[in-house]
Amino acid sequence: MKDTTRGSPHRRPGREVLDLLAASETPAIATDAGARVIYWNRAAERLLGRPATASLGRACYEVLGGTDVFGNRFCYESCPVVTMTQRGETVRRFELVVHPQSGPERATNVNILKLPGARPDQVTLLHLLEPIDKESRLARALEALGATPTTEPPHHGLPSSDEDPKAPPGPPLTQRERQVLGAIARGLQNKEIAQELGISLATVRNHVHNILEKLEVHSKLEAVSLAFRRGWVRPA
Numbered sequence: 001m002k003d004t005t006r007g008s009p010h011r012r013p014g015r016e017v018l019d020l021l022a023a024s025e026t027p028a029i030a031t032d033a034g035a036r037v038i039y040w041n042r043a044a045e046r047l048l049g050r051p052a053t054a055s056l057g058r059a060c061y062e063v064l065g066g067t068d069v070f071g072n073r074f075c076y077e078s079c080p081v082v083t084m085t086q087r088g089e090t091v092r093r094f095e096l097v098v099h100p101q102s103g104p105e106r107a108t109n110v111n112i113l114k115l116p117g118a119r120p121d122q123v124t125l126l127h128l129l130e131p132i133d134k135e136s137r138l139a140r141a142l143e144a145l146g147a148t149p150t151t152e153p154p155h156h157g158l159p160s161s162d163e164d165p166k167a168p169p170g171p172p173l174t175q176r177e178r179q180v181l182g183a184i185a186r187g188l189q190n191k192e193i194a195q196e197l198g199i200s201l202a203t204v205r206n207h208v209h210n211i212l213e214k215l216e217v218h219s220k221l222e223a224v225s226l227a228f229r230r231g232w233v234r235p236a
Contacts, residue, residue, distance in 0.1 A: 049100040
């Protein structure tokens with residue numbers, strides 16, 4: 001019987017890797033350059049409660065419908081993963097909450113691997129999903145902060161020097177890193193931040209790397225979410 005979890009593209013890159021994952025206990029899905037699902041193994045079927053036959057050929061954001069740890073939608077057209085890949089940026093490990101067709105939502109760690117194709121525009125994105133529980137590092141940190149979803153308006157910018165003295169302490173960042181975090185919170189991309197601050201793109205990337213390391217998060221999205229929660233950013 002043909003294994004439908006492997007998809008049907010001809011000469012698909014990384015075929016050996018996908019063949020090995022077919023019998024693996026690691027939930028794995030793969031998407032093409034158009035964000036269409038071309039691979040969905042049996043472990044993914046069990047995790048998400050959706051058979052491969054109902055997933056292949058569909059847009060990944062329609063099938064996954066994932067959210068971040070605060071309940072904000074993460075999977076959508078031109079999501080951060082797709083955008084960063086198109087720009088040649090590295091997609092670091094991140095946490096995603098998936099919503100199976102049946103049963104409770106599941107928190108997962110997601111690793112993104114790029115499988116090159118015959119042409120630069122034929123990159124296949126392999127998503128490896130690792131289910132985690134409430135004892136995960138990020139979950140513990142959020143619970144310690146009492147982080148819960150709210151209906152507060154979005155925050156932008158960093159606190160001014162004349163802010164309320166009772167305001168929460170600032171992030172453990174340098175002044176420049178705070179400026180970069182504030183710019184990220186305003187939706188600026190690395191190139192735009194470099195132009196605004198008058199620094200090189202490489203320097204911006206170094207600052208972003210340091211911010212993620214110091215805040216112990218895996219992505220800009222998580223860094224901004226944490227900054228909102230701690231009151232490090234607020235309406236201008």
